[in-house]
Amino acid sequence: MRYHRIPDETIRRLPTYxxxxxxxxxxxxxxxxxxxxxxxxxxNSWQIRKDFSYFGGFGTPGRGYxxxxxxxxxxxxxxxxxxxxxxxxxxxxxxxxxxxxxGFQIYGFxxxxxxxTDPKKIGRKVKNIMIEDASNLQMLKKRKIELAIIAxxxxxxQQTADAIVKAGIxxxxxxxxxxxxxxxxxxxxxxxxxxxxxxxxxxMPAS
Amino acid sequence: MRYHRIPDETIRRLPTYxxxxxxxxxxxxxxxxxxxxxxxxxxNSWQIRKDFSYFGGFGTPGRGYxxxxxxxxxxxxxxxxxxxxxxxxxxxxxxxxxxxxxGFQIYGFxxxxxxxTDPKKIGRKVKNIMIEDASNLQMLKKRKIELAIIAxxxxxxQQTADAIVKAGIxxxxxxxxxxxxxxxxxxxxxxxxxxxxxxxxxxMPAS
DNA sequence: CTATGTGAATTTATTCACAGCA
DNA sequence: TGCTGTGAATAAATTCACATAG
Numbered sequence: 001m002r003y004h005r006i007p008d009e010t011i012r013r014l015p016t017y018x019x020x021x022x023x024x025x026x027x028x029x030x031x032x033x034x035x036x037x038x039x040x041x042x043x044n045s046w047q048i049r050k051d052f053s054y055f056g057g058f059g060t061p062g063r064g065y066x067x068x069x070x071x072x073x074x075x076x077x078x079x080x081x082x083x084x085x086x087x088x089x090x091x092x093x094x095x096x097x098x099x100x101x102x103g104f105q106i107y108g109f110x111x112x113x114x115x116x117t118d119p120k121k122i123g124r125k126v127k128n129i130m131i132e133d134a135s136n137l138q139m140l141k142k143r144k145i146e147l148a149i150i151a152x153x154x155x156x157x158q159q160t161a162d163a164i165v166k167a168g169i170x171x172x173x174x175x176x177x178x179x180x181x182x183x184x185x186x187x188x189x190x191x192x193x194x195x196x197x198x199x200x201x202x203x204m205p206a207s
Numbered sequence: 208m209r210y211h212r213i214p215d216e217t218i219r220r221l222p223t224y225x226x227x228x229x230x231x232x233x234x235x236x237x238x239x240x241x242x243x244x245x246x247x248x249x250x251n252s253w254q255i256r257k258d259f260s261y262f263g264g265f266g267t268p269g270r271g272y273x274x275x276x277x278x279x280x281x282x283x284x285x286x287x288x289x290x291x292x293x294x295x296x297x298x299x300x301x302x303x304x305x306x307x308x309x310g311f312q313i314y315g316f317x318x319x320x321x322x323x324t325d326p327k328k329i330g331r332k333v334k335n336i337m338i339e340d341a342s343n344l345q346m347l348k349k350r351k352i353e354l355a356i357i358a359x360x361x362x363x364x365q366q367t368a369d370a371i372v373k374a375g376i377x378x379x380x381x382x383x384x385x386x387x388x389x390x391x392x393x394x395x396x397x398x399x400x401x402x403x404x405x406x407x408x409x410x411m412p413a414s
Numbered sequence: 415c416t417a418t419g420t421g422a423a424t425t426t427a428t429t430c431a432c433a434g435c436a
Numbered sequence: 437t438g439c440t441g442t443g444a445a446t447a448a449a450t451t452c453a454c455a456t457a458g
Binding site: 147191 | 219247356401406408409
Binding site for chain 1: 415416417418419420
């Protein structure tokens with residue numbers, strides 16, 4: 001293995017592989033070939049092998065991969081081998097759904113705090129989380145929370161981002177349908193639900 | 208302009224441009240240069256011009272783009288120039304949030320039906336939509352609904368997909384965290400919320 | 415005989431640089 | 437002069453093909 005910059009696309013795919021491996025572990029499976037994993041995930045086997053090769057390769061020729069080991073390696077690469085505390089900002093419809101979302105746990109995420117500006121919501125408990133006043137976002141620093149989910153209305157997104165960045169947040173999953181400006185060292189991933197939908201009709205056959 | 212296959216990445220970006228243009232229209236703006244639009248969206252100006260050039264270009268040298276015209280052109284390319292009826296399958300936490308989500312409207316989407324398997328939910332109305340029995344999915348064909356959102360638990364995703372494809376669905380936005388198999392002519396876009404989050408720690412500086 | 419890992423070839427996408435129009 | 441549109445250059449990602457290890 002020679003030095004390679006890791007392609008962004010490889011990093012984007014690693015969680016997919018992880019998702020599949022966790023499922024296979026659930027099923028009690030212990031080993032898998034790149035071919036079988038690929039078929040299961042709907043990707044190509046050479047893509048999987050190439051992706052792993054950037055890290056030196058995790059398998060055994062002729063045998064395939066040990067699922068437990070592979071899982072551990074990918075978790076380590078993605079820094080998912082520790083629990084990450086999350087703050088959720090905005091407990092509206094989407095925010096509430098995210099609070100209840102069971103899928104974060106398998107990657108080691110723990111929603112440790114929730115914030116809103118609505119006085120009617122502040123103080124209420126949702127899924128064991130007390131909703132706090134969004135004007136107290138600065139306390140995230142004290143509580144060592146470095147990841148946040150923004151689920152506020154579009155027009156509040158930028159000011160929310162500014163506040164949490166000031167509070168030491170290093171990574172943001174942004175569900176607001178807008179571009180937000182942050183310092184270079186802060187990573188933002190935006191998921192715009194309607195936008196994903198918006199490119200679906202393009203691929204539909206004319207009817 | 209010579210013939211070019213349209214890059215998938217260009218199609219992926221068009222909704223972003225559209226989102227920005229709709230916002231600018233809201234603000235009362237009528238014209239914009241690729242430079243200004245790019246800054247606003249957090250992309251490069253040459254990327255925007257290149258993307259538009261695949262369709263022949265929509266601007267005027269020295270002047271920029273007329274927002275109204277540009278919006279219309281992109282809507283047409285993405286086939287968003289007609290209202291698309293949507294079916295939502297699965298009215299759990301996430302599904303309910305999607306029913307209430309205001310963002311679909313600007314792209315011309317209309318959630319026209321909602322389905323669930325839970326007898327306690329069937330018959331209830333949420334946001335003016337009557338929740339129907341998921342065993343009646345075949346009626347989507349009669350109602351000319353061709354797009355669906357899957358928001359069911361993972362283990363029900365594939366059978367849901369099978370049912371709606373049989374009912375004539377041509378495009379699926381899948382929120383279930385798994386790969387689903389469909390005929391080639393059906394387009395699936397999967398949004399796995401936890402997976403997006405899962406690649407965030409990778410980009411965080413070691414602390 | 416099976417399945418990995420990886421250079422090399424190919425394809426795809428981004429970026430540049432500038433001719434040419436308003 | 438300002439800004440578009442686009443070939444050409446560069447960069448990045450995917451796919452291939454096969455040597456090699458178990």
